[in-house]
Amino acid sequence: MKFxxxxxxxxxxxxxxxxxxxxxxxxxxxxxxxxGLAIETRRPVAFPLDLTKADRAxxxxxxxxxxxxxxxxxSLSNFTSRHMEERENNLAMMRTVLDLASDLGVGLVKVFAAxxxxxxxxxxxxxxxxxxxxxxxxxPYPPDxxxxxxxxxxxxxxTGWAADLGLTVVLQNHAPVxxxxxxxxxxxxxxxxxxxxxxxxxxPLFYERQSDAYVREAVRECRDLIAYSHFGxxxxxxxxxGDVVQGPAPSFGGAINYETFIDALxxxxxxxxxxxxxxxxxxxxxxxxxxxxxDRGTTLALRYxxxxxxxxxxxxxxxxxxxx
Numbered sequence: 001m002k003f004x005x006x007x008x009x010x011x012x013x014x015x016x017x018x019x020x021x022x023x024x025x026x027x028x029x030x031x032x033x034x035x036g037l038a039i040e041t042r043r044p045v046a047f048p049l050d051l052t053k054a055d056r057a058x059x060x061x062x063x064x065x066x067x068x069x070x071x072x073x074x075s076l077s078n079f080t081s082r083h084m085e086e087r088e089n090n091l092a093m094m095r096t097v098l099d100l101a102s103d104l105g106v107g108l109v110k111v112f113a114a115x116x117x118x119x120x121x122x123x124x125x126x127x128x129x130x131x132x133x134x135x136x137x138x139x140p141y142p143p144d145x146x147x148x149x150x151x152x153x154x155x156x157x158x159t160g161w162a163a164d165l166g167l168t169v170v171l172q173n174h175a176p177v178x179x180x181x182x183x184x185x186x187x188x189x190x191x192x193x194x195x196x197x198x199x200x201x202x203x204p205l206f207y208e209r210q211s212d213a214y215v216r217e218a219v220r221e222c223r224d225l226i227a228y229s230h231f232g233x234x235x236x237x238x239x240x241x242g243d244v245v246q247g248p249a250p251s252f253g254g255a256i257n258y259e260t261f262i263d264a265l266x267x268x269x270x271x272x273x274x275x276x277x278x279x280x281x282x283x284x285x286x287x288x289x290x291x292x293x294x295d296r297g298t299t300l301a302l303r304y305x306x307x308x309x310x311x312x313x314x315x316x317x318x319x320x321x322x323x324x
């Protein structure tokens with residue numbers, strides 16, 4: 001398994017301070033100990049229309065020179081609007097995202113079925129647009145089925161374009177439309193039924209379903225499709241003894257079962273990237289703070305995850321106990 005930094009962490013949206021350019025983030029990724037950088041396609045860092053062909057060539061060469069892989073391009077897609085023009089605008093955006101990935105030599109493009117959006121020009125830091133998270137199971141009614149089918153149709157069209165460019169699309173198990181957990185995202189990928197469509201499976205998006213049994217079930221059921229994953233850098237702290245521990249996850253207030261998740265990924269021989277993201281307001285003592293808080297959280301999260309990977313690999317290397 002390899003580790004990547006997701007560029008939203010240093011986009012200037014969630015802390016008091018300016019965004020870092022892609023080149024600055026490549027250097028940041030290397031300095032913090034990451035193997036790669038995942039690029040989210042929004043302003044002010046990497047909006048595709050802001051990056052010329054020369055910019056793209058320069059970024060690609062800079063990453064190669066720094067020894068940092070550009071491992072994924074992440075879109076902010078929403079295929080589910082009831083309005084035809086909004087769906088077509090989304091598809092037009094996705095063409096620019098695919099072209100950016102191709103120009104950067106990145107083979108993986110992440111999509112949402114329906115990203116709710118950010119509000120970033122009204123408050124001190126960006127805020128997520130409101131949406132109904134829903135339960136992990138709900139009875140689908142006709143409006144839900146229409147949104148689902150729009151997502152299926154839109155992602156199917158984009159994966160066709162991606163195939164022409166030799167790209168793989170990964171669907172993240174993120175609400176809305178797909179409910180918390182793995183089941184809906186897996187069902188949608190199967191319904192779309194395209195060879196270059198895979199899953200971005202994130203344990204934080206299981207919400208409160210963090211039992212060992214559920215986490216292992218999720219990885220087992222999705223094992224042939226998992227191509228990417230994220231972890232959050234927003235809920236870690238260091239004890240007086242120097243240990244890194246989790247605090248409450250902002251999504252549901254509990255701890256995320258990364259230990260079992262990583263072990264289950266190891267069992268299926270997952271060799272892809274785990275991308276770190278800091279995508280909530282950086283707050284200390286009830287004050288919005290600067291980029292140093294993102295540095296702190298990202299550093300602790302990476303330490304925590306690398307320690308889990310090391311423990312998992314150590315356990316895998318031990319001989320099986322002899323049963324008398």
